[in-house]
Structures are given as structure tokens and as C-alpha cells.
Amino acid sequence: MTYRIGLLVPSSNVTMETELPAMFRHRERVAPERFTFHSGRAQLTNVTPEALAAMNVAARRSAAELADADCDVLAYACLVAVMAAGPGAHLTTAADLASATDGTTVVTSAGALVDGIRALGARRVAMIAPYAPPLTAKVVAYLAAEGIEVVDAISLNVTDNRAVGRLDPAALVGLTDHLDLAEADALVLSACVQMPSLPSIEAAEQRTRLPTLSAATATARGILRALDLAPEIPGAGALLRTGPAISAPSRPRTARLLPPHPAGAV
Numbered sequence: 001m002t003y004r005i006g007l008l009v010p011s012s013n014v015t016m017e018t019e020l021p022a023m024f025r026h027r028e029r030v031a032p033e034r035f036t037f038h039s040g041r042a043q044l045t046n047v048t049p050e051a052l053a054a055m056n057v058a059a060r061r062s063a064a065e066l067a068d069a070d071c072d073v074l075a076y077a078c079l080v081a082v083m084a085a086g087p088g089a090h091l092t093t094a095a096d097l098a099s100a101t102d103g104t105t106v107v108t109s110a111g112a113l114v115d116g117i118r119a120l121g122a123r124r125v126a127m128i129a130p131y132a133p134p135l136t137a138k139v140v141a142y143l144a145a146e147g148i149e150v151v152d153a154i155s156l157n158v159t160d161n162r163a164v165g166r167l168d169p170a171a172l173v174g175l176t177d178h179l180d181l182a183e184a185d186a187l188v189l190s191a192c193v194q195m196p197s198l199p200s201i202e203a204a205e206q207r208t209r210l211p212t213l214s215a216a217t218a219t220a221r222g223i224l225r226a227l228d229l230a231p232e233i234p235g236a237g238a239l240l241r242t243g244p245a246i247s248a249p250s251r252p253r254t255a256r257l258l259p260p261h262p263a264g265a266v
Contacts, residue, residue, distance in 0.1 A: 002034040003227055006071035006104070008063055008097070009078065010044035010055060010194070012161040016077040019198045019216045020223075023240075027233045040066035044078070047131060047159050052081040056093070060100045067101035073226045075107045077193045079215045080131060082110035084138045087145035090114065105226045109193050109215045112222030114146045116239050119221070120186050120211045126152040126179045127188035128172060130164045130195045133157065139191055152180040161194055169196040173203045181208055186238075190214040201237040211238035 005024075009016050017039055024035045040062040044055045059076060066074060076082070076097055082089045090111030097106045117125055125143070127150060129136045136155040143150055154175060158164050172189050181187065187210045190197035197214045205212040217239050221231040233240040 001032075002036060003073070004069060004071040005035055005037050005223055006066045006069060006074035007037055007039045008059055008066060008074060008076045009039060009041055010081075010161060011041040012045045012165070013041075013077065013194045014165045015194045015196050016075075016216065016219070019196065020075075020077075020220060022198060023217070023220045023233045023236050026235055030234060031230070031232075033229060038066065038069045038071060042078075044081075045161055047080065047135065047161050047164070049084055049135070052078070052084050056081050056085060060097060063097045063104075063106075064100045067104055071104060073105045073107060073223055074101060075109065075112075075219055075223055077109050077215075077219060079109040079113060079191065079193055080135055080139060082108050083142040084135065087142060089142075107219065107222040107226050109219045109222075110142070112218040113188070113191070113213075113215055114143065114148065115225075116213050116218035116221055117143075117148050117186060117188070120213065120239060122185035122211070123147070124149045124151045124184055125186045125188050126150070126181050126184040126210075127191045128154045128156070128175055128179070128195075129191040130156045130158045130167065131192065132159050136191075151183045154178060156195075164192060164194045165196070167195055169198065169200045172197055172200045173207055176204055176208050181210060184210060186210055187212045188214065190216065193219065198236065202235060205237055213237055213239040 042055045042058040042062045090108045094106040133155045140150040189204050193215045224231040
């Protein structure tokens, strides 16, 4: 059977349209289902609270247009736009976009990341984000409202979303050395659907010995679950792996947010 997946992305986003199809092509090598991808866009270039809020408004029209492609599921792929809207926004956003599409199932990257962290059995995570520190702090607060503690975070302070898409995913592995992982249950290698990370997910797991996910791998899991398919994709890390995941020992934790890295640090 072939499933149609709708991707609703920021106008400047290019990563979800490469990493998501790549993951699903890997799955097609070991499972019978097939997938096609169909995109809609909402205007965004600079990642600021004002631009993100405007994009959320525009996303409803884009979702209605994308629904004409008769997709089986629609993924709203801008994690920080949803999280910046405040606690629980992944639920209200999904419901609002579904109403604009006459009931198409909607997955948000924000909600998928929350669900993915929980699926790994993690309560405390470390993460790398491309955002300016105030937006990273919004992501930290959003996860905290969902009962997930960010024990350490790196902000790369890249505010141009086009520049985020050009960051080198290989550099993320080395950046994990700058995170305090002693108190983490899992690692969010990229807390942004535009920051490329898929080629480095498993290398980061091997380096840190922590189950590692990203906004993109979490979204892939959310899509598969929405389609009632097994959330298993080879080469995409513990969240999408068959069998036991890497785990870290449990012990008391203290949250800490690192100072921002310079723009373009990766």
C-alpha cells in the first residue's frame, strides 16, 4: 500500500523534505509499505517570536491547500513555532489544522518530540538547538510543562532559518562533548526540523552511549504511528530501532542551560 504524507514546512525549510523521505526510503527496504511526500509552505526566513506567530496563522491556509492532495497524514514541521505559542500548543495546533483540512490527521513536530522522549522512557534530556537563547529557553520551558527536564542545552544562536539548513550535521557529534550528559536519560541531537542531523544520529549514540533522537526522527515516528504502522526505521537511532534501546542510569539531576555558541559554530 502507498501512503501520502503531507509536509507543512516553513518556506525556508529544506531539511524535512530531505531527511523524512530518506528515512522512509530506508524503511521501504525492509517493509512492504510505500510512501510519497507532498509539501505546503508558510512564510518564514528569520526565526523570531513574531515571525513564528505569523507563520502559525498562515499555516492554516497552507494546510487547507495541502489537503487537496488527499494526504493520509499531515505533519506540521516547525517545532519552535508551536512551542513558542505556550504549553500544550501542540494539541491545539493539531486540532486547528485538522479542522482546516476537513479532518486529516495532523502530527506536529513539537508533539512528536514530546512523545518520542517519553517513548524512550526518558524524563531528563540534553539537547542542541540552533536558536537564539531566548527561543531555546521557550523549548526548555515547553518540555518542562510536559514533565521533561532539560538538564543541559546548547544554543547555536543562528536566527536565519536558511543558514540553519546549511549547518553541517557531522559537527553535531563533536558538540555533544560540550554537553553535561551525566544526568541525562536521552539526547536530542537537533531540536529543530531545519537543522540537519540524520547522518549523525547513530554516531552520536555511539559517542554518548545515550538514546538519541531529533525533531525529524520524532516526526517520522509520529507519522508512522498516525498511520498505524510499526515505528521502525533502520539507521535512525534508538527511537526507531527494533529491540532494546541504549539507556543511562537513573540518578538525581539539576537543570542547566549553557551559554550560547557563536553563530555558525557548526
